[in-house]
Amino acid sequence: MSTDKSPSSPFCLLFDCDGTLVDSEILLAEVMGALLPEFGLPFSAQQYMDEFRGVRFQTIVQTLENRFQVLEEDTFSQLEAGMRTRMEARMRAELIAISGMPAALEQLSSHPKAVVSNGPERKIRCALESTQLGHHFAGNLFSAYTLNVWKPDPELYLKAAAAMGFAPQRCIVIDDAAVGVEAGLAADMHVIHLNHFPNEESTPEGALGIHHASELPAAISRLSTAAIA
Template sequence: MSSSHSIPSHFCLLFDCDGTLVDSEILLADVMGEIFPELGLPFSAQQYMEEFRGVRFHTIVHTLEHRFHKLTEEALTQLESGMRTRMEARMRAELVAIPGIPDALAQLKSYPKAVVSNGPERKIRCALESTQLEGHFQGQLFSAYTLNVWKPDPELYRKAAAAMGFAPQHCIVIDDAAVGVEAGLAAGMQVIHLNHFPNEESTPEGAVGIHHANELPVVIAGLMESSR
């Protein structure tokens, strides 16, 4: 590995999962576009991508209930169980890594790193196993469902950093969704925004925008250089 891509041991990389490491967003959008209408809540895959990308599942449900009608407890249980089951099946059959991520992680192998996601731990593990990325993280997975705090709350990233043994200012967040970028910035961390939709989304002030994962090693090296 090139020395220009090495990192001081006192820095840690915190990766989002869906849309950052794995190309799961369109699968999730399709599944939600199928299952919400089955229970009388109008919804489409395009709506997920435009309005709810990266947002907590329960927040999406509550928003739709407010717009249309409230679900019974039985229907809510059926909705979440059905969504999780269908999504896992789609992931195991179809999920791939975000282009450039496997090579970028290989170049960044000496960096301490973790996955920090709004999704359940089972979903995170399924995503990493399905794309053969789990070895890069050595079991360092932090789920909002386990820690009971969801992005854009910065506490999710702060708790992950503390568990990894790093101060916020010694962490770099890599996230594709607005809620994750907002959380990382509010946590006092350096943030790289993997912007898949540059014509539709802008990178918030304070974050570094990139358009392809293959840019990560060079951008991270530049952040490290500027922090010295």
């Protein structure tokens, strides 16, 4: 697919999923806070929110194993399966879109869009179905588990951009987590950091920080105007 997009054409918008499109982070934190101690790995929901938002599940478990104890052989697959089952049930029953995001997506209807997530494709689809946001993305879903590369590696966003037919410089990453912002910047893309915790987190240099999804259309318009100028 050609990546020869003119400066006046719409940017391609690459959205993270958890914490950016859907308010799933606290659900995941609670699931992990309940499940991991059952397997002998001390963990709390607050610890996920403070230290591990957006991080690959396997990386979280490996970090905890290094701190506490190594799981018995073949235990990880059982642990992950339990986490996925509990999480999907919580999402289908409780998940909502990030405040202001449905309206923002409607305002951005002229832009091609994709979801680029560290989560499995089944989880992405569950999130979009549960919040009725799927129609905005026309099936353009890119999972780290499918592409076998995880943020903060920029290759996940680069592969998504190539599949969408856009050069990195014509893409805008929208991500709430540090690993995603880092990946977008390393991919040489424009990055909007949806910073839910401005009193605790700072937006890295090179990214544009916003605090609410309602600010997203104006932020994208600002980047578009700057690119044309």
